[in-house]
Amino acid sequence: MFLARIRVSLKPTVNDPQGKTIAQALGRLGFDTIDSLRAGKYFEVRIDEYDRAAAEKKVQAMCTQLLANPVIERFDFDLDPVS
């Protein structure tokens, strides 16, 4: 069993209105040293595979097919064995 911790965010060149608005809100709450904020999505997937390479391949496929929109998003993930 593996646990994949997947982070999906907008590609750097893509406008992130949500991130910007949240950063401004934090600024108004007194967090005035924030340089920038980008918002994204986080997924935790427990995947029942024996072989690490196989698990990695599957997670990669999940991301490219569904979890991330390749037109405007990118992704990365950690994969760790769990009991």
Next chain:
Amino acid sequence: MPVSQETLDEIALSRAEYEAIVDRLGREPGNLELGLFGALWSEHCGYKHTKPLLRRLPGESNRLLVAPGAENAGVIDIGDGFAIAMKIESHNHPSAVEPLQGAATGVGGIVRDIFAMGARPIALLDSLRFGMPQDNARVQFLVHGVVGGISWYGNCIGVPNVGGETWFDKSYTGNPLVNAMCVGLIENANIVSATAKKPGDLLVLVGADTGRDGIHGASGLASRTFEEQAEMRSAVQVGNPFLEKVLIEACLEAINVPGVNGMQDCGAAGLTSAAIEMAERSGMALRLDVSRVPRREEGMTPYEVMLSESQERMLLAVEEHAVPEIEALFEKWDLDATVIGHFHAGAEVEIYDGETPVSETPIEPLTSAPEYAFTAPKPEWLAKLQATDPAAPGLPPVSPADALLKMLASPNIASKRPVFRQYDHHVQTNTVVEPGGDAAVLRLKGTSRAIAVTTDCNGRLCHLDPRTGAQIAVAEACRNLACVGAEPLALTDGLNFGDPETASVQYQLVESIEGITEAANAFGIPVVSGNASLYNESAGKAIYPTPIIGALGLLEDATKHAKIAFRQQGDAIVLLGRSAPWDGPGTLAGSEFNSVFHDVATGLPSMDLNLEVRVQQLCRNLVRAGLVSSAHDCSDGGLAVSVAESAITGGLGASVTSALPDRWDAALFGEGQSRIVVSLPESELAHLKAMATELDVPVSVIGSVGGDRLTFGEASVPLTKAADAWEHGFERATTG
């Protein structure tokens, strides 16, 4: 140094166009200048293939306050100091690449065109075309994405989406169409122009900061077929409807500040088209400093700043004394407002980067893209199609009753409630007639009046006869207005065609414009604005010619309107426009029936504009006199579908008593034009007939409202079964 073919391809200019630029400038253009020409001479901004044709559209009316094409949108006077700004615009190519953001930014763009006129956006409509959805994951993905994007953006900015169409045909498989129409209200005749007024006026950029979004969007995407677009994915813009909403409020406040002389939105080709067109309209020169433009990214070149299509940005022309007030106003809304240039006497656009001059170009060649006129004969394939008898396939092997259920469930006919219930259609509390009928009706607070709006175009009929098909699009839009009791005032046209460098499409363009012109003249109304989207083809196959018509109508008394639902047991059902209920087999031409049962589109549609105008006048008079319980026009699916829809929405059965002829397919589902079905108390029949005679309109009493079945001659289905087919048809076709 000769320019490379690769460079020309990137900015979508032909070598001949390049030579023309060199000729007009008297020298080779610099790098940035080439980008400016690429943007302004693109099909989207330059209208190269359509300008000569568009000039033929009727553009005069004593209600017209702004000449068509002169400003961002057309403006029509509706009395009491109120005016309506209206325009339809396409965002087809971006929606094919990223449907949610493409459709969303399409809504954003058209809304900006409207409030740039000083009009508060009061309604949206969207006219959509897709390939067949059944079992097609890609098409379903596009449908959900586009509807989701329109829903997200429109709801967020608080503009009700009150109408439109969602229509499917394999012709659109590779090229979905997303046309968004916006209508805005101007009070006290306070129309804002996209011009600076005097030398010294400052150019102020407000709204979002500028990034690398959409570079080459206008020239790149719009001039390429679908396969070529696959590489252009970086050109997708992401919308920020929250910023747009705030921008609407700030800009509508700003126009009341003395010294604010003009407003323009940044749309296709960003600052390049917005600023340079503003200068051209003002008859002045413009000096613009790109270093002053607020950026979202590091290291942007002047080229990138000028061509960026970052969304939610507007330009204001402001006198120097008004700048502090404007800055404070936008600051209140947490928006940037930055002086980036100024207008002065002259005729050039000078682009600077700080103190460094980057380019100086005469404006005239930039804003006068070449025009390509053409004539084309009717293509042979079309002559063959038209000559083919649409009744030739014969009757399908089903009963008329089963045919009705199948037609009601077909995604082109089934209820679109699953779509429009995702759109807020009540915000601004003006909605008198909601989506789901023939046209939406919005009351005008502070008056007794209301406006009506709708969009229409049957691409299949245009495919069979571009001229008649275009006449039908106009006629149907106006007929929808008549059904709610409105008088048509103005049209906007969204032209969606294939590659204008091919003979077939050229024929379609010429004929369609002719058809729109003829019909608009028959109704005595102008085409006040519009948009052209060309190159909609993939794998060498063009979409059906699809000139989408948006129509605006006026009701003098908002309470005198009609809806499509039957309302009373025992009411008589009357067909306006015919002296007998059933049309002949020729009316199967291009019909939904032939498409669903035989997968063919053949034959010749026909339109009698004279009769159409009279039928609509009769309907309008009946509604205004409060004589009818319901009014609904016959279009896709013909008479049987029209009656069925009125029955289902009213929760009341109906019975059309005449025996069915042999060709029951044509009788029930033929798509003959100029027909409206009304229901009214029997006691009012004599009155109706007298009014019909006066207008020389044939009418036929065809049946009555009542019971729990839908009956046409010998064919009959339970109302509940028909309702189930119609209410769930769309969802069933577009999921799984």
Next chain:
Amino acid sequence: MKFGIVVFPGTWSERDTQYAVQDVLGQPARLIWHKETDISDCDAIVLPGGFSYGDYLRCGAIARFSPIMESVREFAGRGGPVIGICNGFQVLCEAGLLPGALVRNEHLEFRCEWVNLRIERADTIFTNTAAKGQLLRVPISHGEGNWQSDSETVRRVEDNGQVLLRYADASGNVSEATNPNGSTNGIAGIINERGNVLGLMPHPEKACETLIGGADGNVLFESMMRSATAAIRS
């Protein structure tokens, strides 16, 4: 009764609400910009519908920190009537002035349609011109109207009689079929323990005249007006 209608960046029902209370019901009303803090001239406060801050992060999550909200909190603390409509309800929950939270509609779509609301209590300042069990026909328009909380809070809210409105059918029956968004127990609107703060997802201001579909929404405002008159008299 003077209504103060708060405007956050992204709010869009403020004019609709002003039209309903001022033009239709003849009450004085003014718009309150979210950065203001002095609301001493107002007898009742409305947080109207819209998409404050674009609904970014979570609906109402950012608006709850606007300067005006401190004044609204104080006003509510003194017993002043506050009504949060749609996004306003979301802001009140985020601000802790009402229990629970509004999450995404169960079917994941934005829904705009007319619903029937059953009045659960007629002994509140928001419903005293109506009868218990009376139905109001009002439109909803939201993507995040699904009221949720932990089971302890849900039980408390039900037992305290804090549920004011539920989604019902035309005969007044509440069931899964009549629930447009998956909201716990078909809850459409709740009040605080003291009974002076109401949050509801449906839009009463959109049902203010027959011409636009119905005037049932006026019941809530008229009840508030009657309470104000009663308070002045007593």
